[in-house]
Amino acid sequence: MNPDHESPEALRREFGQWRVSHPRDPGFRDEVWRRIRSGSGEGWLAYFQANPASIGAAALLVVLLGALGGTGFARMQSQADRDAVASAYVQALDARWMAASQ
Amino acid sequence: MKNLGLTIAFIFTVGAVSFLAFYYSNREDHLERARTEPVPVAWIREEFGLTDAQFASISLLHETYLRTCAEHCDRILAARAAGMPAAEIAVIESECVDSMTRHFRAVAALMPANAGARYLDLVLPKIASFDHRTAPDILGASGQ
Numbered sequence: 001m002n003p004d005h006e007s008p009e010a011l012r013r014e015f016g017q018w019r020v021s022h023p024r025d026p027g028f029r030d031e032v033w034r035r036i037r038s039g040s041g042e043g044w045l046a047y048f049q050a051n052p053a054s055i056g057a058a059a060l061l062v063v064l065l066g067a068l069g070g071t072g073f074a075r076m077q078s079q080a081d082r083d084a085v086a087s088a089y090v091q092a093l094d095a096r097w098m099a100a101s102q
Numbered sequence: 103m104k105n106l107g108l109t110i111a112f113i114f115t116v117g118a119v120s121f122l123a124f125y126y127s128n129r130e131d132h133l134e135r136a137r138t139e140p141v142p143v144a145w146i147r148e149e150f151g152l153t154d155a156q157f158a159s160i161s162l163l164h165e166t167y168l169r170t171c172a173e174h175c176d177r178i179l180a181a182r183a184a185g186m187p188a189a190e191i192a193v194i195e196s197e198c199v200d201s202m203t204r205h206f207r208a209v210a211a212l213m214p215a216n217a218g219a220r221y222l223d224l225v226l227p228k229i230a231s232f233d234h235r236t237a238p239d240i241l242g243a244s245g246q
Contacts, residue, residue: 044112047105055109059116066120073121074128081133082149082224085142090228092142093167093205095174095198097232102179 146209150217159212167205174198199229 025031034050048055091097136145143164147157174197181191206225210218 044105044108047109051109055113058109058113062113062117063120066117066122067124070121070124070126071128074125078128078130078133081130081137085133085136085145086224087228087231088137088139089142089145090202090225093164093171093202094229094232095171095178095202096195098171098175099178099182102175 146221150213150221152213152217156212160209163205163209163212170201170205171198174201202229 132145132148136142139145143161146152146160152160174194177194178191178198181194203226206222206229210222212218213221
């Protein structure tokens with residue numbers, strides 16, 4: 001242990017002379033504001049504006065998936081309806097069905 | 103974290119709106135309406151894009167055939183009541199099938215060529231799908 005630091009006075013003097021020499025970051029202020037804007041404190045719109053590409057790409061993807069799913073499901077359901085209606089139509093004109101139901 | 107949750111909710115909503123918009127724009131409403139009709143005939147008009155004159159002719163044919171169908175039904179019931187052999191009842195049923203097939207072909211002939219072919223593709227397999235064992239159950243289940 002350094003004997004100079006054994007006295008509190010020497011330690012105080014040492015800390016008094018201590019200077020941190022860190023290079024200045026020119027982007028520090030912008031970075032702080034960017035983080036504030038993207039944080040929860042500034043609301044979702046600011047978050048959206050800070051990440052337009054990723055949110056836009058995800059939205060586009062779900063629009064496409066929704067379109068494919070919606071179209072496919074509607075066609076599948078229409079085909080099932082068409083089949084049921086055609087069956088009912090044929091049965092209404094089929095004497096075998098009429099006789100079987102009596 | 104809250105914004106991430108809101109973003110996921112936003113994207114989910116966009117996807118749901120897209121799904122519903124495409125679902126309803128691709129639904130064929132005339133089929134859904136036809137499902138509630140006791141004897142669906144009107145669906146033919148929209149399904150096969152018929153003119154008023156074509157549909158009127160087909161409706162007339164349909165009404166006429168309903169009487170023929172009732173006669174066939176009476177014959178089958180009478181044959182069963184008389185205890186006729188199954189082979190003879192099958193002959194009557196076969197006449198019914200031939201008559202029905204002719205009727206469907208006559209209806210198809212009143213339609214534009216492509217529509218007529220599609221109509222036959224849809225209805226003719228239904229004649230063959232009749233099953234004596236399941237017919238009463240299906241009719242009972244559908245409330246007819």
